[in-house]
Amino acid sequence: EAGVAQSPRYKIIEKRQSVAFWCNPISGHATLYWYQQILGQGPKLLIQFQNNGVVDDSQLPKDRFSAERLKGVDSTLKIQPAKLEDSAVYLCASSFSYNSPLHFGNGTRLTVT
Protein backbone atom coordinates (compact mmCIF):
# COMPACT_ATOMS: atom_id res chain seq x y z
CA GLU A 1 0.00 0.00 0.00
CA ALA A 2 1.10 3.55 -0.61
CA GLY A 3 2.42 5.31 2.46
CA VAL A 4 1.64 8.71 3.92
CA ALA A 5 2.61 11.40 1.43
CA GLN A 6 3.82 14.83 2.52
CA SER A 7 4.94 17.89 0.62
CA PRO A 8 7.05 19.85 0.32
CA ARG A 9 10.05 17.90 1.60
CA TYR A 10 11.95 21.06 2.54
CA LYS A 11 10.95 24.68 3.04
CA ILE A 12 12.97 27.74 3.95
CA ILE A 13 11.18 30.97 4.87
CA GLU A 14 11.91 34.17 6.71
CA LYS A 15 10.34 34.91 10.07
CA ARG A 16 6.89 36.50 9.91
CA GLN A 17 6.18 34.79 6.57
CA SER A 18 3.49 32.13 6.21
CA VAL A 19 3.88 28.52 5.15
CA ALA A 20 1.63 25.53 4.49
CA PHE A 21 2.26 21.82 4.57
CA TRP A 22 0.19 19.16 2.88
CA CYS A 23 -0.50 15.56 3.89
CA ASN A 24 -2.24 12.73 2.08
CA PRO A 25 -2.85 9.81 4.48
CA ILE A 26 -3.05 6.14 3.66
CA SER A 27 -6.33 5.35 1.92
CA GLY A 28 -9.05 4.39 4.36
CA HIS A 29 -7.31 5.76 7.44
CA ALA A 30 -9.79 7.74 9.48
CA THR A 31 -7.36 9.21 11.99
CA LEU A 32 -4.74 11.78 11.01
CA TYR A 33 -2.06 13.35 13.19
CA TRP A 34 0.35 16.25 12.81
CA TYR A 35 3.53 16.14 14.88
CA GLN A 36 6.35 18.65 15.32
CA GLN A 37 9.87 17.33 15.82
CA ILE A 38 12.55 19.74 16.94
CA LEU A 39 16.13 18.63 16.34
CA GLY A 40 17.28 16.17 18.98
CA GLN A 41 13.82 15.60 20.44
CA GLY A 42 11.04 13.10 19.95
CA PRO A 43 7.99 14.10 17.92
CA LYS A 44 5.32 16.14 19.73
CA LEU A 45 1.66 15.95 18.78
CA LEU A 46 0.17 19.19 17.46
CA ILE A 47 -3.28 18.08 16.36
CA GLN A 48 -5.29 14.92 15.80
CA PHE A 49 -8.28 14.49 13.48
CA GLN A 50 -10.87 11.75 13.38
CA ASN A 51 -12.29 11.96 9.87
CA ASN A 52 -12.70 15.76 9.52
CA GLY A 53 -13.28 16.49 13.21
CA VAL A 54 -10.62 17.59 15.69
CA VAL A 55 -9.98 15.13 18.54
CA ASP A 56 -7.05 16.85 20.24
CA ASP A 57 -5.46 20.23 19.50
CA SER A 58 -4.36 21.02 23.04
CA GLN A 59 -0.70 21.54 22.03
CA LEU A 60 -1.35 23.51 18.87
CA PRO A 61 -0.26 27.17 19.17
CA LYS A 62 -3.56 28.46 17.88
CA ASP A 63 -2.43 32.07 17.59
CA ARG A 64 -0.23 31.11 14.66
CA PHE A 65 -0.91 27.49 13.69
CA SER A 66 -4.02 26.19 11.98
CA ALA A 67 -4.95 22.88 10.42
CA GLU A 68 -7.84 21.50 8.49
CA ARG A 69 -8.89 18.19 7.05
CA LEU A 70 -11.59 18.83 4.51
CA LYS A 71 -13.64 15.84 3.37
CA GLY A 72 -11.83 13.68 5.90
CA VAL A 73 -8.92 12.82 3.64
CA ASP A 74 -6.09 15.27 2.88
CA SER A 75 -4.93 17.75 5.47
CA THR A 76 -3.02 21.01 5.52
CA LEU A 77 -1.10 22.59 8.38
CA LYS A 78 -0.42 26.31 8.21
CA ILE A 79 1.84 28.61 10.17
CA GLN A 80 1.21 32.35 10.01
CA PRO A 81 3.35 34.21 10.96
CA ALA A 82 6.35 31.93 11.42
CA LYS A 83 8.86 32.39 14.24
CA LEU A 84 12.45 31.20 14.46
CA GLU A 85 11.44 28.56 17.03
CA ASP A 86 9.11 26.96 14.48
CA SER A 87 12.14 25.50 12.71
CA ALA A 88 11.50 21.77 12.91
CA VAL A 89 10.35 18.72 10.97
CA TYR A 90 6.58 18.50 10.62
CA LEU A 91 5.39 14.93 10.46
CA CYS A 92 2.03 13.66 9.36
CA ALA A 93 0.77 10.25 10.43
CA SER A 94 -2.40 8.26 9.90
CA SER A 95 -4.03 5.21 11.38
CA PHE A 96 -7.01 3.08 10.47
CA SER A 97 -8.50 3.49 13.95
CA TYR A 98 -7.61 4.52 17.50
CA ASN A 99 -6.23 1.05 18.18
CA SER A 100 -4.19 0.66 15.01
CA PRO A 101 -0.51 1.52 14.60
CA LEU A 102 0.33 4.98 13.29
CA HIS A 103 2.09 5.21 9.95
CA PHE A 104 4.24 8.29 9.41
CA GLY A 105 5.31 10.22 6.37
CA ASN A 106 8.89 11.43 5.97
CA GLY A 107 7.98 14.94 7.02
CA THR A 108 8.62 18.49 5.89
CA ARG A 109 11.77 20.11 7.20
CA LEU A 110 11.06 23.79 7.88
CA THR A 111 13.83 26.32 8.39
CA VAL A 112 12.84 29.80 9.54
CA THR A 113 15.56 32.43 9.13
Added chain:
Amino acid sequence: DAKTTQPPSMDCAEGRAANLPCNHSTISGNEYVYWYRQIHSQGPQYIIHGLKNNETNEMASLIITEDRKSSTLILPHATLRDTAVYYCIVRGESSYGKLTFGQGTILTVHP
Protein backbone atom coordinates in the same frame (compact mmCIF):
# COMPACT_ATOMS: atom_id res chain seq x y z
CA ASP B 1 -0.49 7.14 29.51
CA ALA B 2 2.39 5.59 31.43
CA LYS B 3 5.80 7.09 30.95
CA THR B 4 8.77 5.06 29.75
CA THR B 5 12.48 5.08 30.54
CA GLN B 6 15.09 4.04 27.99
CA PRO B 7 18.89 4.23 27.95
CA PRO B 8 20.05 7.20 25.85
CA SER B 9 22.36 5.10 23.66
CA MET B 10 23.49 1.57 22.94
CA ASP B 11 25.99 -0.11 20.65
CA CYS B 12 25.75 -3.44 18.87
CA ALA B 13 28.02 -5.40 16.54
CA GLU B 14 26.69 -6.21 13.11
CA GLY B 15 25.20 -9.70 12.99
CA ARG B 16 24.64 -9.89 16.73
CA ALA B 17 21.33 -9.53 18.52
CA ALA B 18 20.41 -6.05 19.72
CA ASN B 19 18.42 -6.03 22.95
CA LEU B 20 16.82 -2.67 23.74
CA PRO B 21 15.31 -2.32 27.22
CA CYS B 22 12.39 -0.16 28.31
CA ASN B 23 10.94 0.47 31.75
CA HIS B 24 7.27 1.32 32.12
CA SER B 25 6.62 0.66 35.80
CA THR B 26 3.36 2.66 35.93
CA ILE B 27 1.71 0.87 33.01
CA SER B 28 -1.93 -0.04 33.54
CA GLY B 29 -3.78 -3.14 32.48
CA ASN B 30 -5.25 -1.86 29.23
CA GLU B 31 -2.15 -0.06 27.94
CA TYR B 32 -0.10 -1.46 25.09
CA VAL B 33 3.66 -1.23 24.59
CA TYR B 34 4.62 0.07 21.14
CA TRP B 35 8.05 0.27 19.53
CA TYR B 36 8.96 2.63 16.72
CA ARG B 37 12.28 3.52 15.18
CA GLN B 38 13.44 6.58 13.30
CA ILE B 39 16.24 6.44 10.80
CA HIS B 40 17.91 9.73 9.97
CA SER B 41 15.79 12.02 7.79
CA GLN B 42 12.83 9.67 7.83
CA GLY B 43 9.59 9.54 9.77
CA PRO B 44 9.15 7.08 12.64
CA GLN B 45 8.57 3.52 11.50
CA TYR B 46 6.28 1.11 13.33
CA ILE B 47 8.08 -2.03 14.52
CA ILE B 48 5.86 -4.03 16.86
CA HIS B 49 3.43 -3.77 19.76
CA GLY B 50 2.07 -5.98 22.52
CA LEU B 51 -0.15 -6.09 25.59
CA LYS B 52 1.20 -8.88 27.79
CA ASN B 53 2.23 -11.77 25.59
CA ASN B 54 5.52 -11.89 23.75
CA GLU B 55 5.21 -10.91 20.11
CA THR B 56 7.31 -11.59 17.04
CA ASN B 57 7.14 -10.33 13.49
CA GLU B 58 9.50 -10.13 10.54
CA MET B 59 11.32 -7.17 12.03
CA ALA B 60 11.73 -7.95 15.71
CA SER B 61 10.59 -9.69 18.88
CA LEU B 62 9.00 -8.02 21.88
CA ILE B 63 9.45 -9.56 25.30
CA ILE B 64 7.20 -8.16 28.06
CA THR B 65 7.86 -9.17 31.67
CA GLU B 66 5.11 -10.93 33.55
CA ASP B 67 4.41 -7.90 35.75
CA ARG B 68 4.43 -5.75 32.57
CA LYS B 69 6.71 -3.18 34.17
CA SER B 70 9.41 -3.56 31.56
CA SER B 71 9.98 -4.88 28.07
CA THR B 72 12.81 -5.65 25.65
CA LEU B 73 12.87 -5.19 21.91
CA ILE B 74 15.09 -7.75 20.21
CA LEU B 75 16.55 -7.32 16.75
CA PRO B 76 17.89 -10.85 16.19
CA HIS B 77 20.62 -10.11 13.65
CA ALA B 78 21.40 -6.40 13.61
CA THR B 79 22.61 -4.81 10.39
CA LEU B 80 24.11 -1.38 9.73
CA ARG B 81 20.69 -0.29 8.45
CA ASP B 82 19.26 -0.85 11.93
CA THR B 83 21.19 2.17 13.22
CA ALA B 84 18.40 4.50 14.36
CA VAL B 85 16.61 6.04 17.33
CA TYR B 86 14.28 3.50 18.94
CA TYR B 87 11.23 4.71 20.83
CA CYS B 88 9.32 2.68 23.40
CA ILE B 89 5.82 4.11 23.91
CA VAL B 90 2.94 3.12 26.13
CA ARG B 91 -0.43 3.71 24.52
CA GLY B 92 -3.79 3.39 26.18
CA GLU B 93 -7.44 4.03 25.47
CA SER B 94 -7.30 7.41 27.19
CA SER B 95 -4.86 8.65 24.56
CA TYR B 96 -7.49 8.32 21.79
CA GLY B 97 -4.82 6.74 19.66
CA LYS B 98 -2.07 9.34 19.90
CA LEU B 99 1.54 8.35 20.63
CA THR B 100 3.58 10.34 23.14
CA PHE B 101 7.27 10.09 22.27
CA GLY B 102 10.15 10.34 24.72
CA GLN B 103 13.82 10.73 23.86
CA GLY B 104 14.33 7.14 22.76
CA THR B 105 17.53 5.07 22.52
CA ILE B 106 20.10 5.79 19.85
CA LEU B 107 21.24 2.37 18.62
CA THR B 108 24.49 2.31 16.68
CA VAL B 109 25.36 -0.89 14.86
CA HIS B 110 29.09 -1.26 14.20
CA PRO B 111 30.71 -3.31 11.42
